[in-house]
Each structure stands twice: as structure tokens, then as C-alpha cells.
Amino acid sequence: MLEAAKHLLIPSKRSNVPPFIVMDVMAAAAQLEAQGRRVVHMEVGQPAAPAPATALHAAQAALVHGRLGYTEALGIPSLRARIARHYADSYDLALDPARVVVTTGSSGGFILAFLALFEAGDRVALANPGYPPYRHILSALGCEPVLIETSADTRWAVTAKSLIAAHRSRPLQGVLIASPANPTGTMMDADALARLIAVAEAEGIKVISDEIYHGLDYAFAAETAANVSEQAMVINSFSKYYCMTGWRIGWMVVPDALVRPIERLQQNLAISVPTIAQIAAEAAFDGRAEMEAVKHGYEENRRILTQGLPKAGLDQFLPVDGAFYLYANIARFSDDSLDFAKRMLNEAGVAATPGIDFDPIDGRHFLRFCYAGSAAEMHEAVERIGNWLNSAPR
Numbered sequence: 527m528l529e530a531a532k533h534l535l536i537p538s539k540r541s542n543v544p545p546f547i548v549m550d551v552m553a554a555a556a557q558l559e560a561q562g563r564r565v566v567h568m569e570v571g572q573p574a575a576p577a578p579a580t581a582l583h584a585a586q587a588a589l590v591h592g593r594l595g596y597t598e599a600l601g602i603p604s605l606r607a608r609i610a611r612h613y614a615d616s617y618d619l620a621l622d623p624a625r626v627v628v629t630t631g632s633s634g635g636f637i638l639a640f641l642a643l644f645e646a647g648d649r650v651a652l653a654n655p656g657y658p659p660y661r662h663i664l665s666a667l668g669c670e671p672v673l674i675e676t677s678a679d680t681r682w683a684v685t686a687k688s689l690i691a692a693h694r695s696r697p698l699q700g701v702l703i704a705s706p707a708n709p710t711g712t713m714m715d716a717d718a719l720a721r722l723i724a725v726a727e728a729e730g731i732k733v734i735s736d737e738i739y740h741g742l743d744y745a746f747a748a749e750t751a752a753n754v755s756e757q758a759m760v761i762n763s764f765s766k767y768y769c770m771t772g773w774r775i776g777w778m779v780v781p782d783a784l785v786r787p788i789e790r791l792q793q794n795l796a797i798s799v800p801t802i803a804q805i806a807a808e809a810a811f812d813g814r815a816e817m818e819a820v821k822h823g824y825e826e827n828r829r830i831l832t833q834g835l836p837k838a839g840l841d842q843f844l845p846v847d848g849a850f851y852l853y854a855n856i857a858r859f860s861d862d863s864l865d866f867a868k869r870m871l872n873e874a875g876v877a878a879t880p881g882i883d884f885d886p887i888d889g890r891h892f893l894r895f896c897y898a899g900s901a902a903e904m905h906e907a908v909e910r911i912g913n914w915l916n917s918a919p920r
């Protein structure tokens with residue numbers, strides 16, 4: 527190879543995004559299991575249950591039928607109409623199906639939303655702690671993620687006040703909110719959501735609402751940003767409530783003016799979303815009774831952890847409002863959540879994700895537990911953590 531050609535292989539600056547540390551915990555857990563050790567998995571944020579039977583049957587039938595071609599870039603019309611009906615059923619909102627865009631998971635939705643809303647160099651506010659790909663996708667697209675610190679006083683969410691303070695110090699072009707949130711599992715109530723959106727819009731700050739954990743709310747019902755403003759960009763997914771992570775299918779509710787630009791982006795970036803996943807997703811809406819049973823399982827898991835962990839020694843955690851996460855403060859035991867997570871895995875056989883994945887500022891004091899497994903696993907985790915914290919000198 528020509529010496530000069532080697533320079534061509536230097537990765538672009540924009541591709542230099544940090545890794546997802548939870549993947550390292552998964553790899554370490556898999557190594558222990560290969561050695562015959564038992565591990566309770568609470569590190570990965572995905573349901574243990576399969577997609578609803580209705581979705582599986584629809585996909586099987588589509589395979590038997592044979593041909594799976596491209597679909598319309600914005601999604602199969604009947605699926606878009608079915609998603610719009612979901613807003614009438616769940617949020618009492620009459621939504622025009624023309625504003626619904628089908629995406630490859632909410633992950634595909636973020637790329638479309640950020641490209642449609644922002645120029646390179648735009649500044650977008652995010653809650654800290656938060657889901658790491660928000661900031662990594664923004665950076666890869668040349669935008670600047672601006673982390674806004676949250677605290678117990680504001681239920682760990684960006685507020686109208688903290689947004690304005692950040693905007694006054696240097697102007698923002700966007701804000702991304704999530705309720706229920708990952709990793710905290712906390713939620714914004716309808717008033718907090720409405721106040722934030724009103725202030726953002728008055729200041730010309732575009733709002734994106736990640737509603738991927740809607741349906742998994744235990745403390746109070748989650749409100750959609752689509753009910754607050756027609757200008758808000760809503761992102762959702764079949765991954766969590768419908769247990770369809772691997773199907774890679776989600777949707778957006780888009781302001782009228784952005785439908786066509788997003789259609790053009792989707793045509794060029796993806797052509798269309800996998801057809802079999804769209805067919806399965808439409809049928810998934812008929813499987814809600816099955817998914818409600820799965821949700822009741824999470825509620826039971828939440829009860830086991832919120833009652834059991836304090837007795838085991840982990841007695842400080844954020845309000846466990848929704849999603850399937852419990853975010854525990856481990857500052858009493860360690861200043862290094864990565865080391866704590868590694869030791870808890872090796873010595874207690876419980877895998878959880880260190881907070882540094884979600885919070886570059888104070889994540890060393892936190893661990894995220896995913897409680898999407900079985901009740902038996904939750905009991906086992908509580909017992910193992912209790913024995914470990916009470917036996918080892920720390």
C-alpha cells in the first residue's frame with residue numbers, strides 16, 4: 527500500500543464517539559457464565575419477554591406469503607393509520623396519520639429528527655444523567671449536546687427554569703426530553719411537560735420528546751408532547767412496551783411542515799423500514815392484553831426491588847416511576863461505579879450498569895438496575911446483593 531494511502535484510513539473526528547460501557551459488562555458476564563458461574567442479568571435495558579403472539583403470527587404469515595418488497599418511505603399506510611388510532615385510544619388525541627412516520631426503531635427516528643431540525647453547530651440540551659446515544663448521535667452529526675444537570679428537586683428532569691438558564695448563558699436551538707427516562711426511571715408530570723414545552727417554544731427552542739417508555743408507567747400516566755404542541759417532534763418505538771427490540775421498528779409524530787423533508791431523508795438514508803417488522807408492528811397493537819400482563823410482571827419486580835434492596839443495603843435510589851430501571855446511589859460504598867459493578871458481578875454474580883455510562887459528571891456514584899427479568903431473578907438479585915454487601919469488608 528502507498529504510504530500516503532494510509533492517511534485515508536484515519537477515522538473521521540465525527541466517528542469518534544465513546545463506547546457503550548454496558549457492552550463491556552455484558553462481555554464480562556458472558557465470560558463468567560462460560561466458566562459455569564451463575565449471573566443474574568440486570569445490565570441490559572431490554573424486555574425478557576417475546577413480541578406479542580399477534581405480531582409473531584402476522585410475521586410468520588408474511589413469510590409464508592413470500593415476497594417482501596420495499597414499502598412507502600414513510601411506512602405502510604395501514605400501520606401509520608393504526609399508530610394514529612393509538613393516540614386517540616391512549617391519549618384522547620385526534621392525530622392525522624399523515625403526521626406519522628415509521629422508523630427503524632427510535633434510534634432511526636433520532637437521526638431523522640436531528641437532521642430535519644438542526645444545522646451542524648446547533649446546540650441541543652439534554653438531561654444529565656441521560657441515554658448516551660442522544661449525545662453521541664448529535665456529536666456524530668456535528669451538533670453540540672449541552673448537558674443540563676438535574677436533581678431530586680426537579681424529579682431528575684430538565685425544567686423550564688434550568689432550560690432558560692442554559693439558554694441565557696449560550697443560546698440553544700433544541701431540547702430533548704424523555705419521560706419515563708433512562709437510566710433514572712423518573713417521569714415528568716403533565717404540568718411539568720407543558721411548562722417546559724411552552725417556555726422552549728416561546729424562546730424558539732425546538733422540542734424533541736423521546737416517548738419510548740410510554741405504557742410502562744407505574745407512578746402516574748405519561749402525557750405525550752403531541753398533546754401539548756403540534757410543533758413538538760415525538761419519537762416512540764415498539765422496542766420496550768411491545769418487547770420488539772430486535773425487530774428494529776419505531777415511529778415519529780412529526781410537525782406538518784417536516785413530513786416531506788423527513789420523507790426525503792428516509793428515501794435516501796433507508797429507502798424504507800423492514801417490511802416484515804412493519805407488518806408485525808401493526809399486529810402488535812392487537813396484543814396489548816398480553817403486553818399488559820408483561821407490564822404487571824415489571825410492577826411486581828419493582829415492588830420486590832423497592833422493598834428488598836433497602837434491606838440488602840442499597841437504600842438510596844431515585845423515584846421508580848416508570849420504564850424498567852432503578853437508579854441506585856452507591857456513594858456510601860464506592861466512588862467508582864465501574865469498579866463496584868465489576869466486583870458485584872465477580873463476587874455476587876449480579877450484573878448492573880455503572881452510572882458513568884449515563885452521566886459523565888456524577889455517574890461514578892450510581893448503578894442502573896434493569897428489572898425487566900423474572901420475579902425469581904429479582905428475589906435472587908436482592909439476596910445475592912444483601913449477602914455480598916453484608917459479608918465483604920468495604
Ligand SMILES: Cc1ncc(COP(=O)(O)O)c(C=O)c1O
Binds near residue numbers: 708
Ligand atoms: C431512552 C431510550 N431511547 C431510545 C432507545 C433506542 O431504542 P430503539 O432504537 O430500540 O427503539 C433506548 C434503548 O434502550 C432508550 O433507552
